Amino acid sequence: xxxxxxxxxxxxxxxxxxxxxxxxxxxxxxTYYLFWxxxxxxxxxxxxxxxxxxxxxxxxxxxxxWNFQKSTSSFNFTITASQVVDSAVYFCALRSxxxxxxxxxxxxxxxVKP
Amino acid sequence: xxxxxxxxxxKVTETGTPVTLRCHQTENHRYMYWYRQDPGHGLRLIxxxxxxxxxxxxxxxxxxxxxxxxxxxxxLTLESxxxxxxxxxxxxxxxxxxxxxxxxxxxxxPGTRLTVL
Numbered sequence: 001x002x003x004x005x006x007x008x009x010x011x012x013x014x015x016x017x018x019x020x021x022x023x024x025x026x027x028x029x030x031t032y033y034l035f036w037x038x039x040x041x042x043x044x045x046x047x048x049x050x051x052x053x054x055x056x057x058x059x060x061x062x063x064x065x066w067n068f069q070k071s072t073s074s075f076n077f078t079i080t081a082s083q084v085v086d087s088a089v090y091f092c093a094l095r096s097x098x099x100x101x102x103x104x105x106x107x108x109x110x111x112v113k114p
Numbered sequence: 115x116x117x118x119x120x121x122x123x124x125k126v127t128e129t130g131t132p133v134t135l136r137c138h139q140t141e142n143h144r145y146m147y148w149y150r151q152d153p154g155h156g157l158r159l160i161x162x163x164x165x166x167x168x169x170x171x172x173x174x175x176x177x178x179x180x181x182x183x184x185x186x187x188x189x190l191t192l193e194s195x196x197x198x199x200x201x202x203x204x205x206x207x208x209x210x211x212x213x214x215x216x217x218x219x220x221x222x223x224p225g226t227r228l229t230v231l
Contacts, residue, residue: 104158
């Protein structure tokens with residue numbers, strides 16, 4: 001079975017703190033893709049990153065970084081020097097197979113306080 | 115902006131009435147999806163389409179039907195709405211890859227908030 005678990009339901013930090021959002025996935029496929037999406041209070045879903053199962057290189061984009069570890073089936077997301085605008089719900093998702101269907105985690109609500 | 119619109123954006127209806135939600139895209143993508151978002155569940159796939167008149171079920175398809183008579187439109191119908199179908203509904207597209215398989219990222223529409231009283 002395919003499954004994505006985001007064990008952290010809610011996280012609250014103070015601005016400028018670093019924060020890591022955890023994502024653990026389960027799949028038997030050898031080829032799969034992992035995603036992170038951001039859902040700000042306005043409600044839209046914003047794509048952040050896609051990672052292929054055969055590419056374990058970590059990625060950094062500004063204050064955002066992602067750590068992909070196949071050995072632990074994890075794809076964690078770190079925000080460095082958090083800002084109030086980072087307050088949102090963050091979803092991790094898994095896709096495998098040719099239909100493109102996504103399996104989402106339950107989401108982590110991040111609150112960044114000024 | 116992936117050129118996806120959803121209508122209506124908000125709807126309140128009564129139990130037992132039929133409801134149709136529309137997803138419209140402007141970029142001729144082959145694959146389209148309907149998800150629902152509920153607290154504690156993230157997003158769950160209802161139905162998807164891989165071409166005109168080609169659709170298949172997702173994990174929470176009971177009580178829903180879909181149709182795709184044109185590439186640009188993917189309709190989600192609740193034949194007889196129930197309170198358990200109160201949710202936020204998102205449409206998504208996945209761009210075409212080589213051989214027709216969806217290899218790229220899914221982009222989402224703005225969502226429709228449906229309340230069934």
